[in-house]
Amino acid sequence: MRIFGNAAYRFIERRKTAYVLSSVAILAGIAGMILNIASIGAWQNYGVDFEGGVMVQVTFSEPATTGDIRAALGGASGPDVTEFGSDGAFIIRAEQTADGNIDASREEIQASLAEAFGESAFLIDRSEGVGPKIGAELQRKAAGAILLSFLLTLIYIAIRFELRFGMAAVIATMHDILVTLGFLALFRVEISLPTVAAILTIVGYSLNDTIVVFDRVRENMAKKGARKRSQVDLVNQSINETLPRTILTSGTTLAVLMALLVVGPAVIRDFSLVLILGVLIGTYSSIFVASPALIEIQKRMGESKPKREPVEHAKDAIPT
Amino acid sequence: MFKTIRGRVIAIVLVCAAAGYQLWSQGLSLGLDLQGGIHLALEVEDPDGTLTPEARVDAIAQAETVVRNRIDQFGVEEPIIQRNGDRLIVELAGIDDPDRARELINQQAYLEFKLVRPASDIANRVNVIDRAVLAEFSQDSLAALGRLVEASEAAQDQAELEGLIFGGAGNDSTSASDSTAAAESADSTAQADEAEDEAPNLSPFGSLLNNDIDPTAGQVPGSFLVAESDYEVANILLGNARVRTALRDVSLHWAEELIPAGATSYRRLYVLDEDAFVTGDFLNDAVATRDMQINEPIVNFEFSRAGGREFGRVTGANVGNSIAIILDGIVVSAPTVRSRITTQGQIEMGPGTPMEEAADLALVLRAGALPVPLEIAGQSEVGPSLGQDSIDQGEIAGLVGIMLVLGIMIVYYKMAGLLAIGALAIYVLLVLGGLAGFGANLTLPGIAGLILSIGMAVDANVLIFERIREELLAGRATRTAVEEGFGNAFSAILDANITTLITALILFQFGTGPVQGFAVTLSIGIVASFFSALFVTRTFFLIYLSGKKGSDPISI
Helix, strand or coil: CCCCCCCCCHHHHHHHHHHHHHHHHHHHHHHHHHHHHEEEEEEEECHHHHHEEEEEEEEECCCCCHHHHHHHHHHHCCCEEEEEECCCCCEECCCCCCCCCCCHHHHHHHHHHHHHHHHEEEEEEEEECHHHHCCCCCCCEEEEEHHHHHHHHHHHHHHHHCCHHHHHHHHHHHHHHHHHHHHHCCCCCCCCCHHHHHHHHHHHHHHHHHHHHHHHHHHHCCCCHHHHCHHHHHHHHHHHHHHHHHHHHHHHHHHHHHHHHHCCCCCHHHHHHHHHHHHHHHHHHHHHHHHHHHHHHHHHHCCCCCCCCCHHHHHHHCCC | CCCCEEEEEEEEHHHHHHHHHHHHHCCECCHHHHHHHEEEEEEEEECCCCCCHHHHHHHHHHHHHHHHHHHHHHHCCCCEEEEEEEEEEEEEEEECCHHHHHHHCCCCCCCCEEEEHHHHCCCCCCCCHHHHHHHHHCCCHHHHCCCCCCHHHHHHHHHHHHHHHCCCCCCHHHHHHHHHHHHHHHHHHHHHHHHHHHCCCCCCHHHHHEEECCCCCCCCCEEEEEEEHHHHHHHHHHHHHHHHCCCCCCCEEEEEEEECCCCCCEEEEEECCCCCCCEHHHHHEEEEEECCCCEEEEEEEECCCCHHHHHHHHHHCCCEEEEEECCCCCEEEECEEECCCCCCEECCCCCCHHHHHHHHHHHHHCCCCCCCCCEEEEEEEEEEEHHHHHHHHHHHHHHHHHHHHHHHHHHHHHHHHHHHHHHHHHHHHHHHHHHHCCCECCHHHHHHHHHHHHHHHHHHHHHHHHHHHHHHCCCCCHHHHHHHHHHHHHHHHHHHHHHHHHHHHHHHHHHHHHHHHHHHHHHHHHHHHHHCCCCCCCCHHHHHHHCCCCCCCCCC
């Protein structure tokens, strides 16, 4: 069995369509972020890990509704209550109190529930409390981690390939992160530590995919007669040659992620969802963003002014 | 030795044996999120920000010793206690009562003994406080605290209270005018609002005191009763800097116990000597036991020689007076001294207190007080059942995922797919052995990372197989095609793995607990997949090819 065995799609020629598609996705995401700033006060739905506050997951042995719980915890001004998965599990989220005493907030939730439903009616599955300092620290660290991974991979690829490959790979990765963040903002997926881990994994996966294509481009460029062929042809050929692998690997990775999403623990459902999205975006971007970016950079760098600041052109290549 | 198939097989067997041995001997330890347990990040409590960074680090270092001591005595298996700058990280796995553990770690357990001021001395303290409050707080801020609204009734209380304390004698002009104002406004509740403006509450603090409700009040000299609903307001007033200065030579401490009276309950506020004459530093031992006479748990403690001497001197000189036993700023009891006490003492835990609590108090007293109060800057807690559910569901997801991958590989690559699956099995063994060997905890994101890395480990095999197919299509002989396939795929596999490794290492650097587990799993997975794809799969191929002639077709 062999899929896309002798594929000869003109991917690069279709890049304008891809630019439009990516632009729409990114713009929708940015709109979502702006909407979030207006409605929930932050561009993403930060979880307690980052924003600080208290999260308590409880399971009730007797049927209870979010309304009951909300009423027990002080009604509309009280903490946020949402149902979690099934089987009478709920997530209660309280904001940071003025004095930042997260332990007191947690105790208060526990005490109010015990008062309303009785001590034995519920079980605390897990709780999480983050003070304001740790939350702010994590936000800083997460941003730093993502930037650092950009920098290091750029350097690595620039050494192993050429600078323009590195730049194209970083453009593709930035595209992936932007689209993913946009999606997260639009659907208000909670940003927690695992979500950031998922985003960084996407960076890794997307790079992986891009590198396989670039490796082939590098190889084809070194072949005899390559100089006479157009860059577009070379890149198209490379994408097509790696297409069976791209599809198969994405397929197997998606298969395991779907298994995680469908039968895995509820706690990592968001995590799995972000990864699935990332694999799809990463696969798309290695073909439709990274490869065209390589061509665009080549076009400009190959012109009479090779000394011009390359990053400027890199920006041009981002379809925004 | 890697040239021959036999050498390769031996190498693989050795590596597998090593991984298997690690797995068997170390076992996989589960992270907090799977095993259940509690993670605490503690910081020095410093609301005013007066401590220097060095002082904070210093205090945390001392606190670490105390916390370690306490946890050792509590008996938790493999606790993690580590300092991270000015933060103390404590992780306790598999405990079934997180509340108790939290209390045990976070309680400062600073024990003090102070003399209760005699009744004759505290009489004018109320006026001192009131004057300081009136000088410091504007009418508006007092109104905000509710100290004006209740002016009328409070003033009445005040009058009665003063009657109680001063025995009707010595009413100074302040309280007299206060009472008059109160009498006027009390006539009509409708005028309450106006009364606010006309008759400012001249005794904002004194009016909080309610000694008249408690018939036993007289028996505990040197203390006031404050309604539980007024507790916060009283604290705000007493916390004021000017009030604190005015009370320089005494210290005020709340009692732990609530005294119910009618619909409300009351809390006792003690006026004590500023300085403790003995502290918990002089304790030699503390033991929890049950007092058979009063049938409640008590903690018996024993002073060191020096502490006993001092305690004996003070109690000897104060027979008939009261001393307060203060734990973390709260008066736990204030017994009257009947005779000179030297080395022994006890803390009554109050009726209905679980024995456990007495045992914990004895433990923290033995282990010593924290040098400074700590606050919980971050915490997470996972119940044991949730952890087990996660493991079960994670296992199912893992199995389903692996079955899917197996299916795809066999359908797509047939015999070669089977070889890849063999290599994948070894891969999984290597990752688990690696996790055990590094002593890494298996966390929930770690399981996700493992499952994800299985998907990605397939990638290396796919890259190789695709290359072999290409070579075969180009008309190469079988053996040459396999050789070329492995050779051509190498650079892509190397570069892809290294960039992913870079990301994983950054993740490790950035993350805490669960995320680190994910990063470790991913890193080990990448290294293992490198070995499994390039060495194990290749060896399997060599075995598969060994029975064939150069031109025989292979199933790929």
